[in-house]
Amino acid sequence: MSEPFTFRADRYPNAPGVYLMKDGEGTILYIGKANNLRNRLRSYFSTAGDGRYHIRFLVDRVRDIDTIVTDTGKEALILENTLIKRHRPRYNINLRDDKTYVSLRIDLREEFPTLEITRRIRRDGARYFGPYASAGAVRQTLKQIYRIFPLRHSPLERCRQRGRPCLYYQIGQCSAPCHGLISPADYRRLVEGALALLDGRGAEIVADLSRQMQQASAEMRFEDAAKLRDRIRAIETTIERQKVAGNRDIDQDVFGLYRDGGQIDLVVLFYRHGQLISQRGFTLDWQLDSEELLASFLRQFYNRELLIPDQILLPFLPEDCETLRDWLQERKGRRVEIAAPQRGERAALVAMAERNAEERAKNRADRRAADQRLLAQTQQQLHLKRLPRRIECFDISTFQGAETVGSMAVIVDGEPARALYRRYRIRSVSGTDDFGSLREVLSRRLQRGLREDDLPDLLLIDGGRGQLSGVVDVLDELGLRQRIDVLGIAKSRVVANARGKAVERSEERFFLPGRKNPVTLRQGSPVLFLLQRLRDEAHRFAIDYHRKLRRKHTLRSSLENIPGVGPTRRKLLLKHFGSLKGIRSATLEELRAVPGLPRNLAETVFRHFHD
Structure with missing residues (x-):
């Protein structure tokens, strides 16, 4: 065990910077910043001793401190963020949900601007609204706006390639500027209305639309007046749902x-x-x-x-x-x-x-207590040796032996832990061999777990006795038979009569090593639902990855076989037509119209898909 750390204030500068606290093995425990490094570190190691328990909890583990001096406190703040992302110290916050925030973007410099969902905020002259906690929330907002202000949905170039307006125009949620069915001035008024609604100025829009409705009625344009009336009602309903509580101006x-x-x-x-x-x-x-x-x-x-x-x-x-x-x-x-x-x-x-x-x-505490009761029931009903706090389920996905992949879905303390999900590309098995693929995936996972001291309590395998025996062999080889429970879940079977009509569905069966008869759980059981959900999640995760690899392989092989089409032109074609299907169905004139694509190469692409 290394010697306790002795703090000496004179070793550290009176300057802004970043400090890195390390344990005896050199692992970074905590990264912080300070405008005065010496004073900040002295607050941790004062001679009287910091009375705060949480500070003592950290400093008792510190064996060394490195410092990096910066010119200003702002530079120290930026450097601290960079180092935390790189090293991910145990006692620092590590927010890893960058993709959970979405915003709406609109570029008013375009002839026909539209709202688009984005996860990146740039200083590009466009206006941004948000953030929204989920893509689902922002899509609901967009759906509401399109019903009131029918802005375009898709890129203009793509829409103009169509012979007629899209379905959104047919249902009244697009004004079809791509086909000249609305003037730029009228479209701009729709944009201004959408922006006013996003800015919380719904009352102003209602007043303006009311004046337009009365004018249309006076001029006997009753159809236009009815559309304005419906738009006013939709806005008023939206305003009623939005409770104003903060400052309207900021x-x-x-x-x-x-x-x-x-x-x-x-x-x-x-x-x-x-x-x-x-x-x-x-x-x-x-x-x-x-x-x-x-x-x-x-x-x-x-x-x-x-x-x-x-x-x-x-x-x-x-x-x-x-x-x-x-x-x-x-x-x-x-x-x-x-x-x-x-x-x-x-x-x-x-x-x-x-x-x-x-x-x-409070909700988390209640949920945690319920999860612990559910785990105890799982241990009891399935005759497990230990409480299954961490359950890992594995599944294999393939199609005629091509692009075989494995997946691992994880539940920790009764809740899905998606950050721990893993995908595996099968390396040592060729052809259709689910047993061999499962063996490879489990070996890789458990060997890593042994190195990192990170093993599950329960392995759930999608399969019956055959798959279960293969898993037990892997556990025996690694000496983990006594440390990890294993369970096989076999899908329910449909019993049919002589005419082939389904008359009964059997229950899910759970197979345990050394037990002849499977365990069945009553329908609606919380334990059954927990394990079924995990099995289905592993299956979904494997299929999604398999399909992604197949699409990538199909796309790559289809375009890579065209002479003269390299990575840059593949990207150009996909961006212009949106998909491989769009490229395949494009006419020769449409291919020749692609900006940056030589005329002879357009003919080569066309012949490749049509000869």
Whole structure:
């Protein structure tokens, strides 16, 4: 065991920078930043001893500290974010949900602008709205907008290749600018209405549309008046569902925090022009102070492709708030306010966020207790040796022996752990051999688990006795028979009568090593549902990966066989036509019209698919 760490303040500079705390093996435990490294580290190792339990919890494990000096505190903040992403220290927050935030983008410089879903925020002159917590939420918003303001859905070039307007035009959710069925001026009014609705100015739109409806009625254009009437009703219904709670003039992100021992629940409410458009919750394992947590969380949270609001409301101000504010203002390009309100409407918003965080923690505790009861039932009903806290299910997918893949789906403490899912390309098996493929996947997974001391409690295999015996052989070879339970799940069988008509469906059967008869669980059993869900998830995960590889192989082989079509021109063709099917069905004139594609090569592509 290495010697305890002795802190000497004179070894560290009075300058801004980043510090890296390491254990005896040189593994980085924690990365932090400070405007004054010596003072910051002294707060951890003061002679009187820091009375905070969470600080002692960390420093007792520290055996060395490295520092990197920077010119400014802002540079230290940026460097800290970079190092955390690279090293992923055990005691730092590591937010890995970059793909969960989507926004709406519209470029008003286009002749016929439209709203598009994006996950990247750029300074490109376009307008962005969001963030939305899920793609489903933003699609619902788009569906609502298209019904009121029928903007185009697809790229103009693709739509103009069609002989007639698309289905969206037929159902009234597109105005078909691609076929000249609306003037640029009228289309621009639709765009302005959509932007006003996203900005929370629904009342202004209703007043303007009401004037247009009355004018159309006075001119006896009753069909146009009826369309305007329906649009007004749709907007009024939308406005009723959107409760205004924040500041109408600015965008606000409101944070609430609730601590329960070593776990912290944090909720972010996204207010845009006074409307709560979405929220996001996080559950974090954190052993240090709440102040340090909030500072670290904000730095990582806004160090992504995310719209930075005009105002950030917090339950308390984190350390080094000025540096954080300067950094956010530089990223946004204009002023950003960070505040911890104590009274008034803004304090009420923070209190709402904190109530949501507390409710999230309570729900999680109730769910955890229910999950533990379910795991205990699983152990009892299936005669397992240990509580199956971590269950891994494996499945194989192939088609005539081509592109064979394996998948691993995982449940931890009764809940899906999608970050732990894994996909495997089969290397040592050729042809259709599910047994050999399963053996390879399990060997690779368990050998890695032995190296990393990361093994499951239960292996669930999609199959009967044959697959089960193969798994047991692998466990015996690795000496893991006594450390891991294994279970085979066989799909229910349909019993038919003499005419081939299904008359009965058997129950799912579970096979255990050394047990002659399978175990059956009653229909509707929570244990049965848990294991069926895991089996189906592994099956879905394997099939998705297999289909992806097959599509990639088909696409690559089809285009790579065309002389003169390299990676750049393959990308050009796919971008222009949208798919391999589009390229295959394109006429010679359409291929010749592709920008950047030589005329002789267009003829070569056409002959390849049509000769």
